[in-house]
Amino acid sequence: MSGDEALVLVDNLWLTVAAVLVLLMQGGFILLEAGSTRMKNAGHIAGKTIFTVGVASLVFWAVGYGFIYGEGNAIIGLSNFFYGSAADGIGSVDFFFQLTFAAIALTIAFGGFAERGKLAAYAIFAVLFSAFVYPLVAHWIWSDQGWLADLGKQDFAGSTVVHLTGAMAALAATILLKPRLGKYGKNGKVNDLSGHNQVYTALGVLILWVGWFGFNAGSTGGLDGAFFGFVALNTQLAAGAGTIAALFLVWAMSGKADVPTTLNGALAGLVAITASCAFVDPWAAVVIGMIGGLIVVVSMRMFDKLKIDDPIFALSVHGVAGVWGTLSTGFFATPELAALNGGRAGLFYGGGFDQLGVQALSVVVCAAFAFGASYVLLLLTKSLVGGTLRVTEEEEILGLDMSEHGSYGYPENVQQEQERSSKTGS
Template structure:
């Protein structure tokens, strides 16, 4: 490999790392925009905590849990605490691309880790105890996320499902579960935890009336939420584009095109389908449709043609509208639509690899289903154990009084808008 190519790969991966980091501002804006003013500080605090503790945990143990290296049995391995660069000049020759430094590899993967907990933050907004949430985040990011990631990206058993090997144990034909950038390994991992947390927490006060009808609780700043979605879309160029793991012109260009087309199609189909059902042009549905398209294409962005990406996005947008209505119907309260976007569209995007693109086929559908069920079961079980123990010990929900007056006041003693107290409740 030439020094020029190595440098180009490394610069591209560092740019993508910065874009994925920027996504956390997008998540923050989206969450505060779709929730009430009185909880703004609380949401921003949680998101900052997730980034900081996520990076530290990934440094301490997460990176080497996710990429255990030699001797990994395919299910659970650990390469040691901290970071230990390879002896070959830190050029990451162990990686599939072989084209960027060990340090860049760590930082790029570390940005992904924090995203999973951010998904949970939005779903539990406005009624979760900050202490309980922080403990959950530490455990989930330190153990659950990297273990699941090791099963696929770390060379674990999901990555080898269906592989054909010869008598010498060499892989003749590669098959296996495919998740290019994390429809399941990031988004559904966060989405499953969000689902369990929402069930154990219960709905916000006033979300459902005595007859079980759903009551809208409008967000306090839709322009900020819109800015958040546009920032997330920009950040997804790094999220998916960096997952090529090199600056390969053909690979990165295709991924950016399929990512953008799926996002656009998701937004269009969500607002049109929502209008057909409810006769109003719902901006929040438009926003979540864009995100649904992005999540939906993430598993197979490297395998799809532009036409297939559009179809995946169109279906994701329709799924968003149906999923939001279904979640309301079963009386789950998700203030930002995180379960619909990240879990349900994550499942759709993972399945879409078996229906569209270069790996489409019946066998691939089965591999994708296997990955969904195995990871879903593990995440639900671990999330329930962690959250149930927290619920019975330190507690995970604030009191009714604290919820009504706002978490900013009770958890932080601060007001996000001290000069603008209208709509405080």
């Protein structure tokens, strides 16, 4: 085996490991989202996440990869459908890696359905989103033919492609489904519908944090030059800065170091650095992550004031932080790293407003498309599932574990809680 052949083998081994790390992030989402919602919906959240991976895998194989990377035009790819060949082992590694990203975007979108969406409605929308929303945004930015790629758009691992796209779909679902029962009082009061397990939520964030090294460092595509280590360092610093910034801000604002907000700060730092991890110096990664942690605290409160009920905080963590992460390369991209990875230097390095303008354009266009297309597809879905995307009030009160699946994720605990509630009349 020649040195070049060995390098190809090692690179593809690294990419396979990175894909497995990204797939493992789904376990983090199970714990994060189940812990962030009420006990009566925990089994539903967990099962639906596994279902999400299944849908995303098959749709990406059938049409998603072809729409993204197939030969086509600046808007959409039109070849490589039903991808796969035993003779194309190297290409299959990249396919597997890209598939795991598509599954993450769909999982983020699922957050908009939490605790009140029909399983049948989600199943239909999952197919439509995976086929017609995510692939188009990914083609525009990550394909060699994409029109935003031609403009020099920088999104190394997906602050826009994965996180903002998924969040805009979640926003469309959240608006159409309307708030959960009891979330907002008639007097405008925001009622606390706390998640049932902060330990699960924290463990979920840690699993996501580890998986993110597959997400970001894996996007280097190989080990040559050890650049993946630099990307991993930026990822770690941003996550740490986001955690600390969120903790101290919520502490200052409320007098309490709220745990869920702190955890969302870590995720916001990770989302923010996802676009820029290969374009910025470590000091800038700290600043990017810190700002991500600060804005997620403000954003969470803003959406509640607007009566947009987001149980998983997908809009703040993946949407708002995704916008900031996309814009950050337009400020902090260094000339050397921009030249290495494509695009131009940021505003703070003498690049003017050129790169920042491209980044801002991509935010507006991709957010508008992802939201608008998802909204239309949800309306179509609504017409196919009996005219409503939402379970009945009785089913929502009972919990989606029982109403959609016939069994509770925590059978004994939920039954005890119901007995206690019936005795107290609460």
